[in-house]
Amino acid sequence: MTGPAERDSGRDGHHATPGDVDTRFEALVDLVPSGVVVVDPWGRVSVWNTGAESILRWPSGDVLGADAISTTVAPSYQEAARKLVHRIRREGGWEGTVPLQRKDGQTRLCALRARGLRDVDGTPTGEILVVFSELPSSSGSSSETSAADERAALLRAERAAREELESVRDRLAFIVHASSRLASSLDxxxxxxxxxxxxxxxxxxxxxxxxxxxxxxxxxxxxxxxxxxxxxxxxxxxxxxxxxxxxxxxxxxxxxxxxxxxxxxxxxxxxxxxxxxxxxxxxxxxxxxxxxxxxxxxxxxxxxxxxxxxxxxxxxxxxxxxxxxxxxxxxxxxxxxxxxxxxxxDAERRLARNLQESERRQRRAALTLQRSLLPAWPHQPAELEVATRYFPGAEEAEVGGDWYDVIPVSSGRTALVIGDVMGRGLRAATLMGQVRTAVRAYARQDLPPKEILELLDGVVADLGEAQIVTCVYALFDSLRGTLTYASAGHMPLLIVDARGRARRLDHESGLPLGVARCAAPEHVVAVPANTMVVFYTDGLVEHRQRDVDSGIDELVDSLARASGTLEGVCDQVIDDLRPPTGYDDDVALLLARARDPATSPPPTAVPSATASAPPAS
The missing domain is CATH 3.30.450.40 (GAF domain)
Structure with a gap:
């Protein structure tokens, strides 16, 4: 409180800190019949209660903000009062009698007790709390009885002022204590x-x-x-x-x-x-x-x-x-x-829990859909040895739209496909399923890779999902020993020759599907016996602490070191590129190695590694 006219200001929902003098005295000033005044660090009156107004007849509106000494102290005592202020700020307190001046100029002798205020941590604020009460007027007699009566009255007034000051301090301390305890709980x-x-x-x-x-x-x-x-x-x-x-x-x-x-x-x-x-x-x-x-x-x-x-x-x-x-x-x-x-x-915490549970349910649904759309028993053509891996990213990440496929087209010709729907969650997984179905339908027509991607671009545009899709469609011809492929904005393919030398195929790529009219150029590379072609999604090579190019370089190095069966090579690559905190995105990997025609077995189906793939960690 800064004056009686502002007593109800605390009811508007405003909350000041415990160190705010106005708020601390707002509810307490009416409890004290004596005068209660706070002098700010610059010597101005900042609190003036009704008791002070009653004793000195100064309305709060006239005295608030005014110099405390020149306004309220008798002129003959003002110089001594200024020295007292310095003493109180230095020593912490003072009590005695002071002649105070009423608005009409009359002087009243008052018993006064003053204390320097401190913050809750004990630091002086520079403010001074003053409690005073008027002493009974004296007839001017010099008799011992009159003097004794005056001293007794002075003692009573000082005692009353001391008790009231302690009461005020007790109430202030209680409010600060209550504020501290209540502010510490969010339950x-x-x-x-x-x-x-x-x-x-x-x-x-x-x-x-x-x-x-x-x-x-x-x-x-x-x-x-x-x-x-x-x-x-x-x-x-x-x-x-x-x-x-x-x-x-x-x-x-x-x-x-x-x-x-x-x-x-x-x-x-x-x-x-x-x-x-x-x-x-x-x-x-x-x-x-x-x-x-x-x-x-x-x-x-x-x-x-x-x-x-x-x-x-x-x-x-x-x-x-x-x-x-x-x-x-x-x-x-x-x-x-x-x-x-x-x-x-509590409401935000419940909302967060519900949101997390909803995200977990959606993730499970998307993962179930995604895995159901991946080939559980991918075709194993006679002319190719195929190994695959797929698993989602970290548990807290949403499922993406990665997929791969191995599609028999005609005798000696096999389509190898990998793609990634940009985005996450059930929507991305659903769009991936629609695109994969379209790929399989077009592949049966034995069209060139470039035309397949042009048709897929139209499918993505017609779906109207406002999402883009990257994809590589490759056609392996065992009779010619070639791989013809086209890429719509996907990761570059890698080739590992029979001697274990790995390199990337830095051929031109088209724009992703769904961005604009697809015009992916077509490329042909030789794939002799025992040569391996590597298809993968960005989750394998990209990480928060590793950019795409660095990841591809690490993949090339890992493939050059890998040996053994194709299944073993898959596991070695996954382990080599796994970040310390685990993969934070979906990972799809497809390895295809050309067999020696003289030793090629009949076509079979092999189990996919999707269900048994190691979880991201």
Missing amino acids: VGMTLETVGDLVVPRFGRVCLIDLWDGRRLERVYVRDAESDRDDLVAQLRTLGGTQREDHPGIRAVLTGRPCVVAVTDPAQVARMYDDPRAAELINRAAQGRGFVAVPLITRGRVIGVLTLLGPGVAHGHELDPAEDLPVLEQVATRAAQSIENARLF
Whole structure:
């Protein structure tokens, strides 16, 4: 608070830090009948309570922001007062009598106690808290009796000022403590328990917390200072939602202001509830005393009500329901913010869990679809030895649209296909299945690779999925010992000759399917016996810590080192290129090695490595 005119400013949902003097004094200043003043580091008045206004007759609007000494201290004492200010900031405090000046120019001798303020970490803020009260006027007699009376009055005034200052400091410390505890929890249940710890038994014997859904109050918490009244706690829970419109809790929610009931009159309480048991239960909980309902307000919105039943206990004596209401309002404001933050955090956490579960279900569906579309028993032509590998990326990654196929076209001619639908999830896997089906249909017509890709480009465009697809379609002719292929934006093929020398085929590639009219050039390479052709997708060679070109170079080196069966070569390549954190994208690999015509076996089908492929790790 900076002046009496601003007392209700805390009800708009604004929350200042514990170090903000305005907020700290907002709810406390009306509790102190003595004058309470805060002098800022520049010597100006920043807080001026109604007690100060009553004693010195200075309205807050006239004195706030003015120089404290020149405005409020008698002219004859101003120089000494400035020295006192330096002393207080140096030593931390001072108490004594000071002649203060009223607005009409009259001087009043006041008992004054001053303390330098500090942050919660003990650092001086430069501000000074002053509590003062007016001493009784003296007749001017010099008798010993008059002097003794004056000293006694001075002592009483100083003692009263000291007690009030300690009371203010206790309330400030409690609010800072409450703010710290409530700010540390993001769990709704723990936050409610913390509120109960703070307000019971200081503000009442029983604490009720109801949350407002716009139509009714839902009881979410009950706390009793007496641990042996479980039956009462259980019954009080059932009263939630039965309050009528004239119930103090409902009025507090609708008006945004606390509502106090001084005495629990059974007839009056019975009219507040639909439940006939309410009068007896409330009277028992409040011990015949009253109760107070304080709205829980945050971000300018009422989210519920905090109700305290029965007398509280603080400062060594019982408190009536509204006796420490300003402090309770501050606690309620901070409790509302903490409850709302906890509810938002809990909602976001549930949403994240649901989203993760939805993504896992979609991933499983896409993976099932993708694997069902890959050939479980790829054709093993007599003229080629074929080995394949496919597995999805890391568990947290969505399934992509990688695929491969081996298609018999005619005697001695086999189509080898690999492709990748850009994108992830069920949509990419579905589009991959449609494109793969189209490839198989066109391959049966024994068309050149270039024409196959042109037809596939039309298919992708007609699907209207706004996605692009890379693909290599190759046709192996065992009679000529050649591989004719065309690429629509896919990874370059690799060749490993009979001596184990590996190289990439850096031939021109067309644009991916679905980008523009496909015009992929066609290339022919010789593939003599024991020569291996390598088809792969970008997931094998590209990683967050490795670019595509570096990955292809590593693949070439791995193929040059590999030996043994084609299945063994697949495993060696996968292991050599596996990043330390595992593959983060789908991996598809197809190896095809030309057999020696003199030793070629009849065509067979071999099991795919799809189902048994090692998981990404």
